[in-house]
Amino acid sequence: MSSRWASHIIIGLTLTFLIGPFFIIIAAGLSAGDFLAFPPEGLSLKWYLKVFEVESFRDSFALSMFLAVFGTIAALILGVPAAYALSRYKIPYGETIKTVVAAPIIVPGIIVGLALLRYLVVPLNFTITLALFLAHTALVLPYAVRVVSSSLNNLRSDMEEAAVLLGCSRIGAFFRVVLPNIQSGVLAAFILGFVTSFNQVPVSLFLSGPGVRTLPIDMLSYMEITYDPSVAALSALLALMSVLIVFVAEKFLGFSRYV
Structure with missing residues (x-):
């Protein structure tokens, strides 16, 4: 049982390492603030919309x-x-x-x-x-x-x-x-x-x-x-x-x- 939990922990850490930055970037883009930051300062889609305006x-x-x-x-x-x-x-x-x-x-x-x-x-x-x-x-x-x-x-x-x-x-x-x-x-x-x-x-x-x-x-x-x-x-x-x-x-x- 201990080896099974150890394998699950290793897989979880690996996925966190690989996918974690992706979720950080998504969350940072949803920030309502004026500067790039994580955790985001509120939630807003304005920066996703601004991408198409530049x-x-x-x-x-x-x-x-x-x-x-x-x-x-x-x-x-x-x-x-x-x-x-x-x-x-x-x-x-x-x-x-x-x-x-x-x-x-x-x-x-x-x-x-x-x-x-x-x-x-x-x-x-x-x-x-x-x-x-x-x-x-x-x-x-x-x-x-x-x-x-x-x-x-x-x-x-x-x-x-x-x-x-x-x-x-x-x-x-x-x-x-x-x-x-x-x-x-x-x-x-x-x-x-x-x-x-x-x-x-x-x-x-x-x-x-x-x-x-x-x-x-x-x-x-x-x-x-x-x-x-x-x-x-x-x-x-x-x-x-x-x-x-x-x-x-x-x-x-x-x-x-x-x-």
Whole structure:
């Protein structure tokens, strides 16, 4: 009985450690006071409503959505063929290529951001938006390759070979047989890439500029001059959005099978 209670206590402490900050942020956003504080000074929804009134939040949210959606789509356009080639063919130095593809995950984001700033924005005179788009695509690409590769490894290759033997071209077999059977993995890769891109901070911090900032960077800048609970309210809304996306993905796609 003592061991059972000990396990319950450990689980409770673990959940408190993981979920506790989330509830603190929600409560801080509900404060009726003018400054960020916990426990909240009364309860009010005014700061949650103010989030939608701040113009910089609306602009940076639109930019973050653009980068997350189209950057992830670009990563999938590059990553799906790469995952297919690595899974179906014996490519020379295949393991080395996999390591190189995974580099944006392994290398700290600060280093990636500094490198992109130094070799894209400064010498090539790339616009900030284009540099951010390329950076977010590169950051999401490893997730696209790994998740789609996992889905391809679970698909029997003889299904594709049967389609080829029946007269279908290799490309036709991919679009008619392979892609429909790995669509859950592709959607899971899109969701993982979207969440990763939307919440990206280190790389975006280096590449953001005047008037062009992603939402997380805009929130950091906002807190430098204003310390009201609106940032806590926005953080709670973003956390709820991420949790909802992952919950829906797990419910309908079995998200945990791919990550």
